[in-house]
Amino acid sequence: MCTWIVQTAELNGSGKSAEGWIPLTKANVCYDHPAHAFMEHSVNIDFVNENGGTGDRVAVEISAESARQLVSAIVAALEEGSKEHGDLLAGLHA
Amino acid sequence: MADYEGMIAEITTVKGHNGDDISAYFARPLGPGPFPGVVLIHHAPGWDEWYREATRKFAHHGYLAISPNLYERDGSGSPDDVAAAVRAAGGVADDQAVGDIQGSMQFLRALPQTNGKVGVFGTCSGGRQAYLAGCAGGFDAVVNCWGGRIVMSDDEKSEKMPVAPIDYTENLSAPILGLFGNDDMNPTQAHVNALEEALKQHGKHYEFHRYDGAGHGFFYYDRPNYRIEQALDGWEKLFRFLEEHLAA
Numbered sequence: 052m053c054t055w056i057v058q059t060a061e062l063n064g065s066g067k068s069a070e071g072w073i074p075l076t077k078a079n080v081c082y083d084h085p086a087h088a089f090m091e092h093s094v095n096i097d098f099v100n101e102n103g104g105t106g107d108r109v110a111v112e113i114s115a116e117s118a119r120q121l122v123s124a125i126v127a128a129l130e131e132g133s134k135e136h137g138d139l140l141a142g143l144h145a
Numbered sequence: 146m147a148d149y150e151g152m153i154a155e156i157t158t159v160k161g162h163n164g165d166d167i168s169a170y171f172a173r174p175l176g177p178g179p180f181p182g183v184v185l186i187h188h189a190p191g192w193d194e195w196y197r198e199a200t201r202k203f204a205h206h207g208y209l210a211i212s213p214n215l216y217e218r219d220g221s222g223s224p225d226d227v228a229a230a231v232r233a234a235g236g237v238a239d240d241q242a243v244g245d246i247q248g249s250m251q252f253l254r255a256l257p258q259t260n261g262k263v264g265v266f267g268t269c270s271g272g273r274q275a276y277l278a279g280c281a282g283g284f285d286a287v288v289n290c291w292g293g294r295i296v297m298s299d300d301e302k303s304e305k306m307p308v309a310p311i312d313y314t315e316n317l318s319a320p321i322l323g324l325f326g327n328d329d330m331n332p333t334q335a336h337v338n339a340l341e342e343a344l345k346q347h348g349k350h351y352e353f354h355r356y357d358g359a360g361h362g363f364f365y366y367d368r369p370n371y372r373i374e375q376a377l378d379g380w381e382k383l384f385r386f387l388e389e390h391l392a393a
Binding site for chain 1: 189190220222225227235360361362368369
């Protein structure tokens with residue numbers, strides 16, 4: 052928040068916000084001060100619908116270690132899925 | 146019997162940058178005054194409950210206090226949702242923020258209860274914007290609490306933030322109080338040193354206090370960054386500084 056440095060990913064999918072399911076078009080990711088998680092810094096991920104309002108958001112604030120485990124879990128899931136559905140890791144850069 | 150005291154705290158509207166209507170939280174002591182004024186610039190997490198409380202705290206200490214919503218144009222809703230949208234957009238433009246802050250100052254100066262003196266206070270990104278506003282002129286005192294990116298590398302500049310505030314130091318027209326945590330990563334101790342050097346070089350009246358055992362945002366009692374000893378000392382120094390420079 053204090054740095055205004057945000058990484059982004061284009062998304063195609065859905066997420067469940069406080070108001071229910073919404074389409075997701077983008078993820079905004081930063082390492083900065085969280086709004087809720089009780090830590091001084093966190094990996095903050097906002098899954099948003101750019102075509103919606105400010106409340107069309109699924110917000111996540113997790114520790115750096117949690118984020119590393121999440122990245123590993125996503126990659127592992129894609130590897131597992133590749134066994135049945137072809138190469139799901141194509142284009143993934145380390 | 147204690148003397149009667151009271152305050153009014155409410156949302157009002159001020160004319161901001163480009164004449165836009167901006168919501169602002171306004172708290173003032175009851176009574177005719179005269180009272181000094183303070184514009185409070187909210188932090189990056191937005192126009193939130195902490196800033197409501199801080200605005201009332203200044204009113205409790207005898208100030209006409211106003212906190213404009215610098216995220217007014219970025220949507221409505223919960224402060225964290227709006228702040229997330231602003232973060233994704235790279236913050237608010239410096240020109241716009243300064244215009245909104247100056248509009249808030251004009252609001253205070255037009256009040257019948259004013260003593261004619263107005264300061265500006267900000268924390269985090271609001272500390273940076275308070276510095277910019279102090280350099281734009283019109284204030285009688287500036288309080289910068291751990292404002293990051295006053296010192297900026299070229300790659301940190303953007304269309305919205307094209308100039309490092311430190312480069313405006315020559316124009317700073319009011320005494321400035323700076324409160325910083327020595328463990329802060331933004332601003333770092335090196336950033337604070339650079340800012341102090343610039344203020345010295347231009348012969349500005351400044352008072353800096355640097356706290357060991359504190360990082361960023363050590364006033365925020367609802368966050369793990371809170372450091373009670375340093376915060377209490379900081380508030381004391383802050384109100385002493387404002388009394389010195391804003392009393393009629």
